[in-house]
Amino acid sequence: VSKQLWHTVCCKSLSENCRSLLIWLFCFLYWCFNIFSLFQAPPKEVPKTIENQRIYDETTVNPEDEEVAFDEGTDEFSAYFSRLTNPKVLITTSDRPRGRTVRFCEQLATVIPHAHVYYRRGLALKRVIPQCVSRGFTYVMVINEDRKVPNGLVLCHLPDGPTAHFKVSNVRLRKEMKRRGKEPTEHIPEVILNNFSTRLGHSIGRLFAALFPHDPQFVGRQVATFHNQRDFIFFRFHRYIFKNEKKKVGIQELGPRFTLKLRSLQKGTFDSKFGEYEWVHKRHEMDSSRRKFHL
Numbered sequence: 001v002s003k004q005l006w007h008t009v010c011c012k013s014l015s016e017n018c019r020s021l022l023i024w025l026f027c028f029l030y031w032c033f034n035i036f037s038l039f040q041a042p043p044k045e046v047p048k049t050i051e052n053q054r055i056y057d058e059t060t061v062n063p064e065d066e067e068v069a070f071d072e073g074t075d076e077f078s079a080y081f082s083r084l085t086n087p088k089v090l091i092t093t094s095d096r097p098r099g100r101t102v103r104f105c106e107q108l109a110t111v112i113p114h115a116h117v118y119y120r121r122g123l124a125l126k127r128v129i130p131q132c133v134s135r136g137f138t139y140v141m142v143i144n145e146d147r148k149v150p151n152g153l154v155l156c157h158l159p160d161g162p163t164a165h166f167k168v169s170n171v172r173l174r175k176e177m178k179r180r181g182k183e184p185t186e187h188i189p190e191v192i193l194n195n196f197s198t199r200l201g202h203s204i205g206r207l208f209a210a211l212f213p214h215d216p217q218f219v220g221r222q223v224a225t226f227h228n229q230r231d232f233i234f235f236r237f238h239r240y241i242f243k244n245e246k247k248k249v250g251i252q253e254l255g256p257r258f259t260l261k262l263r264s265l266q267k268g269t270f271d272s273k274f275g276e277y278e279w280v281h282k283r284h285e286m287d288s289s290r291r292k293f294h295l
Helices: 002-039 066-074 099-111 125-134 199-209
Strands: 089-093 115-117 139-146 149-157 163-172 190-194 222-229 232-243 248-253 257-266 277-280
Touching: 089 099, 089 125, 099 115, 099 139, 099 149, 125 139, 190 199, 199 222, 199 257
Parallel strands: 089 115, 089 139, 190 222
Antiparallel strands: 139 149, 149 163, 163 257, 222 232, 232 248, 232 257, 257 277
8 A cells, every 4th residue: 555655646746747847848938939039120111112102103004904905006106016117217416516415416326226317407307307207217316405415305206206305314425434345336235114104104115115126136235224213214225244154144334324304295296386295294283292103
């Protein structure tokens, strides 16, 4: 009897010790978890920027929309995207351009294939356009200047328009750029269009795309980029360079660089008096909110 009693007492004390040990271990782990959570950083919040706080635009384009596809098949650029026409661009200036504007036009002609520079010497633009249409040009690009500095660009798609007017700023010619690459080659560049998401932006993106021929020549490794950010269109011209047996890639800017701001989009070819405007930038009405963009 004494042995059985001793055995039951020992088992009971052992079970109580194990139970207390488990309780103590659980409390210790719970305490460690709370201490660790105090020193652990909270989840990082997404920073608020003007881009991700942008007011939604009802005209935002869905590429898979049937209505968008129909408009693309019937608009002024449908012949280009159907490969029925090849781009041919005439670059001209306002009357009596200065040296900086002349060099800017010459460098643009090296960026856009099949571009020709012509100084019209007082000839009205409305008289230039019919001559360009008869000679097979698909674009007229006019560079305006103020105080010897390029400050405006008129881009007219031929023969049926549209015509876009841009403000030009932050022009940097090749000689003004540090660490620039060698002169561009005659290869057809790739074209990158970023963030043209609304109906108006989609039209402007197609306007830029139709400046360049189809089928870029990848051997030249040249890229023309139109990047839209907060309705400012930044143009850059790069050459990408392969490093370490083509495992790493770097870019080298060739120039020129400049920034565009859309002022108006007009139906048809250039007509300053009787032209019908699709869109006009009205500063006091449209710039009331910093989170509202149009392209």
